[in-house]
Amino acid sequence: MSTTYNVIGTRPVRHDGADKVTGRALYGADLQLARMIQGAILRSPHAHARILRIDTSKAEALPGVYAVVTAADFPPAPADKIVDFGEGDTPLSSLRGNILASGKVLYSGHAVAAVAAVNAHVAAEAAALIEVDYEPLPCVLTAPEAMAPGAPILHEEFANGNVADQIRYEMGDLAAGFAQATLIVERELDTATVHQGYIEPQNATAFWSSDGRIHIWCSTQGSFVARDATAAVLDVPVSQVKVTPMEIGGGFGGKINVYLEPVAALLSKKAGRPVKLVMSRRDVFTGTGPTPGSRVRVKIGVNDAGKITAAQSWLAYEAGAYPGAMVVPGAMTVFACYDIENVLIEGFDVVVNKPSTAAYRAPGAPNSALATETVLDEIAEKLGIDPLELRLRNAAKEGTRRADGPRYKRIGCVEVLEAMKASPHYNAPLPGPHCGRGVAIGFWFNAGLPSSATLSVNADGTVNLIEGSTDIGGSRTSLSMQAAEVLGLRAEDIHPTVVDTDSVGYTGVTGGSRTTFSTGLAVHDAAQMVVEQMKARAARLWAVEAVEFANGVFSANGQSLTFAELAAQLGSTGGPVSCSATVNPKGVGGSIAGLIIDVKVDPETGKTDVLRVTSVQDAGKAIHPAYVEGQMQGGTAQGIGWALNEEYFMDNSGDMRNGSYLDYRMPTALDLPMIETVIVEVPNPGHPFGVRGVGEANIVPPLAACANAIYRATGKRLNRVPMNPATILGL
Amino acid sequence: MATVFFPSLVRQQTGGLAKIEVAGATVGELMIAIEARFPGISQHLLRPNLAISVDDEVTPLGVLEPVRPDSEVHFIAAISGG
Amino acid sequence: MSAKVQVQTTINNEPVEFLCEPRQSLLECLRDVVGLTGTKEGCGDGNCGSCTVKLGDRIVTSCLVLGVEANGESITTVEGLAHGNTLHPLQKAFLEHAALQCGICTPGFLIAADALLQKHPQPTEEQTRFWLANNLCRCTGYDKIIRAVQAAATEITTTKSNGAAQ
Numbered sequence: 001m002s003t004t005y006n007v008i009g010t011r012p013v014r015h016d017g018a019d020k021v022t023g024r025a026l027y028g029a030d031l032q033l034a035r036m037i038q039g040a041i042l043r044s045p046h047a048h049a050r051i052l053r054i055d056t057s058k059a060e061a062l063p064g065v066y067a068v069v070t071a072a073d074f075p076p077a078p079a080d081k082i083v084d085f086g087e088g089d090t091p092l093s094s095l096r097g098n099i100l101a102s103g104k105v106l107y108s109g110h111a112v113a114a115v116a117a118v119n120a121h122v123a124a125e126a127a128a129l130i131e132v133d134y135e136p137l138p139c140v141l142t143a144p145e146a147m148a149p150g151a152p153i154l155h156e157e158f159a160n161g162n163v164a165d166q167i168r169y170e171m172g173d174l175a176a177g178f179a180q181a182t183l184i185v186e187r188e189l190d191t192a193t194v195h196q197g198y199i200e201p202q203n204a205t206a207f208w209s210s211d212g213r214i215h216i217w218c219s220t221q222g223s224f225v226a227r228d229a230t231a232a233v234l235d236v237p238v239s240q241v242k243v244t245p246m247e248i249g250g251g252f253g254g255k256i257n258v259y260l261e262p263v264a265a266l267l268s269k270k271a272g273r274p275v276k277l278v279m280s281r282r283d284v285f286t287g288t289g290p291t292p293g294s295r296v297r298v299k300i301g302v303n304d305a306g307k308i309t310a311a312q313s314w315l316a317y318e319a320g321a322y323p324g325a326m327v328v329p330g331a332m333t334v335f336a337c338y339d340i341e342n343v344l345i346e347g348f349d350v351v352v353n354k355p356s357t358a359a360y361r362a363p364g365a366p367n368s369a370l371a372t373e374t375v376l377d378e379i380a381e382k383l384g385i386d387p388l389e390l391r392l393r394n395a396a397k398e399g400t401r402r403a404d405g406p407r408y409k410r411i412g413c414v415e416v417l418e419a420m421k422a423s424p425h426y427n428a429p430l431p432g433p434h435c436g437r438g439v440a441i442g443f444w445f446n447a448g449l450p451s452s453a454t455l456s457v458n459a460d461g462t463v464n465l466i467e468g469s470t471d472i473g474g475s476r477t478s479l480s481m482q483a484a485e486v487l488g489l490r491a492e493d494i495h496p497t498v499v500d501t502d503s504v505g506y507t508g509v510t511g512g513s514r515t516t517f518s519t520g521l522a523v524h525d526a527a528q529m530v531v532e533q534m535k536a537r538a539a540r541l542w543a544v545e546a547v548e549f550a551n552g553v554f555s556a557n558g559q560s561l562t563f564a565e566l567a568a569q570l571g572s573t574g575g576p577v578s579c580s581a582t583v584n585p586k587g588v589g590g591s592i593a594g595l596i597i598d599v600k601v602d603p604e605t606g607k608t609d610v611l612r613v614t615s616v617q618d619a620g621k622a623i624h625p626a627y628v629e630g631q632m633q634g635g636t637a638q639g640i641g642w643a644l645n646e647e648y649f650m651d652n653s654g655d656m657r658n659g660s661y662l663d664y665r666m667p668t669a670l671d672l673p674m675i676e677t678v679i680v681e682v683p684n685p686g687h688p689f690g691v692r693g694v695g696e697a698n699i700v701p702p703l704a705a706c707a708n709a710i711y712r713a714t715g716k717r718l719n720r721v722p723m724n725p726a727t728i729l730g731l
Numbered sequence: 732m733a734t735v736f737f738p739s740l741v742r743q744q745t746g747g748l749a750k751i752e753v754a755g756a757t758v759g760e761l762m763i764a765i766e767a768r769f770p771g772i773s774q775h776l777l778r779p780n781l782a783i784s785v786d787d788e789v790t791p792l793g794v795l796e797p798v799r800p801d802s803e804v805h806f807i808a809a810i811s812g813g
Numbered sequence: 814m815s816a817k818v819q820v821q822t823t824i825n826n827e828p829v830e831f832l833c834e835p836r837q838s839l840l841e842c843l844r845d846v847v848g849l850t851g852t853k854e855g856c857g858d859g860n861c862g863s864c865t866v867k868l869g870d871r872i873v874t875s876c877l878v879l880g881v882e883a884n885g886e887s888i889t890t891v892e893g894l895a896h897g898n899t900l901h902p903l904q905k906a907f908l909e910h911a912a913l914q915c916g917i918c919t920p921g922f923l924i925a926a927d928a929l930l931q932k933h934p935q936p937t938e939e940q941t942r943f944w945l946a947n948n949l950c951r952c953t954g955y956d957k958i959i960r961a962v963q964a965a966a967t968e969i970t971t972t973k974s975n976g977a978a979q
Contacts, residue, residue, distance in 0.1 A: 014908070018908070020919055021904040022891065168738075168739040168740050198951055199915075363813050404805070407803075409787060472915050474911070509811065511812055512813070586790060629956075630957060660858055662860045668946040
């Protein structure tokens with residue numbers, strides 16, 4: 001298929017660029033409203049404790065304080081109420097419980113009360129005056145410990161102790177599969193809790209008006225999900241809440257859940273003023289959702305030809321305080337890159353006394369791919385086969401059945417592996433001693449979900465685009481480019497605006513790598529409707545039946561008008577043209593990513609230096625290649641940080657001892673080399689331009705690729721991430 | 732007849748049966764036939780955190796999705812991502 | 814609460830006087846008192862670099878400077894980089910090289926990179942990475958930021974040498 005495009009595949013400057021390099025762009029914390037006051041949250045110092053008493057009287061008495069709230073201020077609702085806002089059914093009690101603790105605190109950093117005052121300093125002083133009597137309880141911090149008999153129980157009402165959920169996938173005959181194997185390798189690997197690390201802390205400003213409407217301004221990946229969650233927590237109809245998404249300073253999955261929005265609303269209701277809440281960095285680490293730590297076992301059998309005959313995995317992920325660890329996608333993806341007949345996968349969602357976990361690019365998949373991809377590396381070495389060749393012999397293809405049931409449509413696994421093999425990097429020699437090269441691949445589903453867009457034609461031939469996908473990495477432009485392609489215009493001729501939840505049709509989160517795919521589809525459909533309406537105008541003008549449209553020109557019977565020329569005549573041919581589309585698409589295309597990484601490990605200090613990195617990913621079709629590269633480079637850098645250094649360092653009492661950027665230590669510019677990229681394009685048949693979505697699969701391979709590179713450099717197969725100097729030196 | 736696959740943990744309700752062939756024009760019609768054979772099974776399959784996949788694509792129509800005689804129906808975890 | 818102090822500064826080449834509490838950071842003064850919200854807060858303890866501004870002739874993380882310390886000083890923030898409607902070469906290079914995704918770290922990177930280019934007009938990749946190591950970006954993996962800074966360096970030196978030659 002060789003479709004040529006005019007706009008798609010080019011690299012225009014982003015529409016919001018000038019605002020973002022001049023400091024004019026308004027992020028959540030930048031909002032200033034008349035009479036606005038500021039808040040602070042009081043958080044639990046205990047990882048597990050019963051709340052015996054909360055006395056807010058001293059805080060309320062402090063001059064400058066307008067309101068204090070606790071869980072007791074949530075409106076009454078049935079104890080067993082279940083809410084569903086598109087992400088599965090959640091008990092209202094858990095949703096509320098994580099926002100303001102009730103009865104027990106379940107992690108150090110758990111929000112207990114909140115204050116609104118004349119400024120943030122007074123609010124913090126007042127929060128410190130709230131007296132909370134706790135009865136400390138024993139805490140449990142890892143999944144294996146929480147699953148052991150006699151472990152402290154977080155939720156007494158659960159049927160199976162701390163195991164909140166269990167998942168199992170099976171296919172074929174496992175015993176027969178392993179019996180056919182001539183080599184079986186089994187490994188168990190642990191990963192630590194890590195944070196998405198977005199630079200902008202969570203924030204929310206709320207105004208609960210006297211007419212009952214609640215207006216929220218916040219940094220969120222999904223304004224409609226934030227609206228629906230806030231409405232659920234406050235037990236009000238969704239139409240009572242309006243969310244205005246401000247510019248967002250990173251999310252990566254961590255800004256889907258709500259933490260502050262309902263609290264700001266409750267404070268505003270009491271104070272009668274707009275209330276702004278902004279988290280500190282420590283609040284972000286201890287009070288939002290990191291992504292789970294895990295223990296994963298993988299056992300793979302192969303025959304002499306290097307064909308996998310059977311594969312088995314056992315996974316336990318730490319959900320944190322409330323159920324919902326990413327063990328389900330971890331289990332679904334553990335063998336998803338491969339065509340395997342005999343499979344058994346068992347996963348456990350385990351609550352522990354840590355912050356309630358959240359998504360982080362391809363949630364759950366890096367943890368499980370670490371085990372699979374290091375076991376395959378070991379198998380390749382023992383069989384004397386090139387590690388990419390071993391993967392090619394087992395690669396998933398169109399028609400391959402995944403362990404969770406469905407068969408793949410067109411999937412780019414072979415193409416990604418071939419691109420890795422052919423890359424200059426893979427064919428270059430290593431620079432010297434103590435160096436090693438590792439490879440790994442990974443899969444992510446990507447998502448569909450509803451999206452909406454409105455296009456309005458201006459008389460000057462430009463088009464306004466109204467949409468609801470918050471723009472984290474240039475999506476205004478990748479969406480505008482799709483409109484421009486259909487309309488025969490330049491990207492600069494489209495003027496995109498991200499609007500509030502009252503002003504556009506329902507749009508799901510900017511997550512699941514879905515925005516360019518799903519909102520792109522809504523934009524595409526709306527643009528096609530514009531073309532049809534404009535054709536009808538031209539037909540009316542020329543008194544003809546049929547009008548052609550190609551490359552931005554309408555024509556019939558030798559007459560022609562450019563898009564701009566016809567746009568100028570809309571007023572006299574029937575009035576303005578404005579078209580809206582809402583989609584809820586099928587046709588989602590999963591993405592495969594691969595990583596090649598060279599490291600040098602200092603044998604004395606155990607420090608790993610990253611020498612060279614190449615990230616390869618199937619984008620389906622890269623609408624704006626620079627943004628696709630950016631996603632690949634960003635996910636790779638995060639994955640390398642996860643692999644080599646990042647972790648929640650918890651002491652035995654469950655206190656996070658490295659809750660600052662200084663001590664959590666994400667990769668800096670000095671820790672990384674340039675990140676080479678290879679965009680593979682195996683078009684997704686489910687999208688008019690072939691888009692798959694690229695935000696996530698790229699973070700899946702780095703953990704395993706780093707582990708494999710470190711093995712090649714040191715001869716050590718490590719069983720724990722982060723592979724920091726202490727792990728490497730075995731300290 | 733369309734083939735409906737039961738998730739591993741739901742097979743306790745089916746006596747270990749992994750899949751079944753049933754007739755119907757929509758997923759909903761298949762479910763009525765299955766419920767008749769395994770009373771109570773619907774509550775394990777039609778849940779907000781499970782998506783319905785027909786012919787290898789998650790369908791936003793759920794039980795209203797049409798099926799063909801050779802269709803495959805799976806109940807898989809509803810995943811969006813980060 | 815304590816009595817407010819009068820602070821006289823020059824911000825982005827304009828005289829600015831403001832009142833602040835002695836405990837307020839320069840960052841808080843710039844954002845909440847003066848209303849220049851282009852400078853961002855990512856951590857509040859000097860480790861992310863989002864609040865980097867130029868104070869006198871050096872760059873500082875403005876969350877670690879008190880507002881009162883800025884008395885008599887000259888400050889440059891991201892709002893002061895462009896000349897009217899003409900973007901600074903660094904700002905242009907960041908746009909052309911797609912060196913920002915979410916954009917929250919961009920103001921700090923621009924100020925830090927501007928200071929780098931004043932000290933080392935043609936920095937090596939290593940010098941650039943070392944200089945910018947106090948500015949965290951979580952979206953880009955730094956690749957496109959480093960390329961943008963190097964492209965801006967070339968642009969500035971070329972423009973200067975062309976100007977000198979004419």
